[in-house]
Amino acid sequence: MNCSAWLLILIAFLMMGHCLPKSSNAKQMKTAKSLERHVLHRRVRRGWIWNQFFIPEESTKMQYVGQIRSDYDKGNLSIKYILSGDGAGSDFKIDENTGKIYSIKRLDREKKAFYTMRAQAIDKKTMQPVEPESEFIIKVQDINDNKPVFQNEPYITSIPEMCAPGTSVIQVTATDADDPSFGNGAKIIYSILKEQPYFSVEPKTGIIFTLSPDMDREIKDQYLVIIQAKDMAGQSGGFSVTTTVTINLSDINDNSPKFREKMYRFFSPEDAPVGAIIGRIMADDSDTGANAEVNYTIKELDSFDTFDVINDHKTQEGIIILKRTLDFESKSRFHLRAEAINRYTDPELDSSQLTDVTDVKITVGDVDEPPVFMTDFYLLNITENAPPGSIVGTVTAKDQDEDDSPIRYSINHWTNTKRIFKIDIYNGSITAVKPLDREAAFWHNITVSATEAKKHGLVSKVSVIIRVIDVNDNAPEFPKQYTPFVCETAKPGQLIQTISAADKDDPVNGHHFYYMLESGVNKNPNFTLKDNQGFIASDKKVT
Incomplete structure (x- = not known):
């Protein structure tokens, strides 16, 4: 409570004393006198006199900041001012007689933006404070002394070729260490330095967009866009920096083979x-x-x-x-x-x-190929006992190559060791050299070669199967000499012996033999020969 308030209370009590009873009035007066003595013995508080302090950063040494002053100071140099706290003696000093504060070195707002300090006013005679210690702040004001700095460099990105206008590409970001709340030193504007028809940048956000859909990767697959960041809201006199944004075009399947x-x-x-x-x-x-x-x-x-x-x-x-x-x-x-x-x-x-x-x-x-026979194998027939020179059959081969070389025929000797057959070298007709006996061999297998009639002519081979056709040139034969016997007690009609015959020929329908007793031989009336006609290769019974 200040002195003025105490005086008002005292006056109020004195005025109230005239309205109270005597006993109460006396007591009240006693209290009022006591308060009056207390107030008169207490120093009336006056106060510090100063405004808020500011100093621009990067100021020269001994730059005047401001003055602190107590209202006790009558200008007679009886008051000594003392400065303490943050930066006292190192960054700032005070004139102890006048209370004027000066900076003693250049200040950098980006390193320290304000200083919290304390001031004292001391009576030089008594060396007692005439004011309570007071705290105040010296604020360092920003100037545009920092360039913008791009973050997260390098900028490399990719977009599809032929993408639509307005496609977002990438965002670049620059920061400025100046004070964003004071002036435009930290206000950055983005722009593209070299004009080109494919990209634009949003001035405030730094977002790059496409302008044209005609970017063809097959013609140009990479673009280098130079972006400028300028402080002072882009005004002249500001600082600026640049960065290069590498934009690669990714492929889309827009080309045919x-x-x-x-x-x-x-x-x-x-x-x-x-x-x-x-x-x-x-x-x-x-x-x-x-x-x-x-x-x-x-x-x-x-x-x-x-x-x-x-x-x-x-x-x-x-x-x-x-x-x-x-x-x-x-x-x-x-x-x-x-x-x-x-x-x-x-x-x-x-x-x-x-x-x-x-x-x-x-x-x-065309490749020179061996002659080709008209069939994979030949099956020929000849009757046995055919006279020498009889034709068995003909084999034919052809050279299917473009030159159609003539063919020469021959029989491989190892299949014709007995020289039974021969072949016409020019037309491939096969003839028998000697008569054939079916009963001796009824199949003959020979190999015929067909050779191109030119130097180193190719050869083809074919199997020829010759079947000998039977003729009836063999009489029946008894396989053995029969010597039957009979008991004297044999009865008439009793079977004594069965006889049979064989024929080397091979008629189509089998053999039919007829049995009879040879004429000119004395017949014995006691024996007879029974012929089982109508049976193929049947036995005959002698009774």
Whole structure:
């Protein structure tokens, strides 16, 4: 409670004393006198006199900051001022007679923005404080002495080629160490230094956007955009810095494969094995990665299933292989159509446009092949006992090569060791050299060779089976001499002996033998011969 308040209370008590009873009045007066003595013995509090202190950063040494002053100070140098606290003596000093405060070194707001200090006023004679110690603040005011600094450099990003205008690319961020609450020293504006038609930057946020949909990765796959950050809200006199933003274009599947050749021509010999590689076709795709991978298919325009194509995913080639054996003599040229199509397609794009076709023509080369017999083997017939020189049959072979070389025939000697047959060297007719006996051998197997009538001509061989046809040139024969016996007690009609005969010939319907007693032999009336006619190879019973 200050002195004025005490005086008001005292006056109020004195005035109230006239209205109270005497006894109460006396007591009240006593209390009032006691308060009056207390107030008169207490120093009346006056106060410090100063305003808030500011000093610009980077000020020169001995820069005047401000003055502290007690209202006890009459200007007669009786008061001594003392400065203590944060920065006293190191950053600031005070004139102890006047209370003026000065900076003693350059200050940096970004290192320390304010100083909390304390002041005392001392009576030089009594060395007693005339004011209670007071705390105050010296604030360092910002000046634009810092450049913006880009954060998180380098800036590298990727966007799809052909993306729509307004697509967000990346955000760049710059910071400024100046005071954002004082002036525009920390207010940053972004801009693109070199104008170009593909990108823009939002001045306040630093977000980069696309401007054009015409960025084609296959023409240009990377853009370097220089972004400037300038403080002082972009006004002249501010600091500025730049950064380079690397923008890469990622691929989309917007290009179709293109064959390197409008027509491919390949050659294959007719004796190429199944699975042989006939040739390789190649389509290039200017996209990258999976978007450039190609599959191949073929369609045979004038044949069926003679060729196939394999996709080589490492080289991106189509490998045409042989699926069936070739024959120059039956077909010497093939016309195929090959198609290349992207292996992976974007569902948002028309995949039917991402294809290409080319023609493939394959020529079959003639290979010198052995003569070809008209059949895999020959079955010929000749009757036994046919006179020498009789024709057994004819074999025929043909050279199917383009030159159609004449053929020469011969019988391999190891299959004709007895020189039973001979062959006409020019026409392939086989004749018997000597009569044949079916009962001695009814099958003959020989091998005939057909050789091209040219130097080092190729040879083919064929099996010839000759069957000897039977003729009835053998009489029946008894297999043994029969010596039957009979008991004297034999009864009439009793079977004594069964006899049979055999014939080396082989008639189609079997043998029919007729038995009779030889004429001219004395007949014994005691025995008879019974002929079982009508039975094939039947036995005859003698009774």
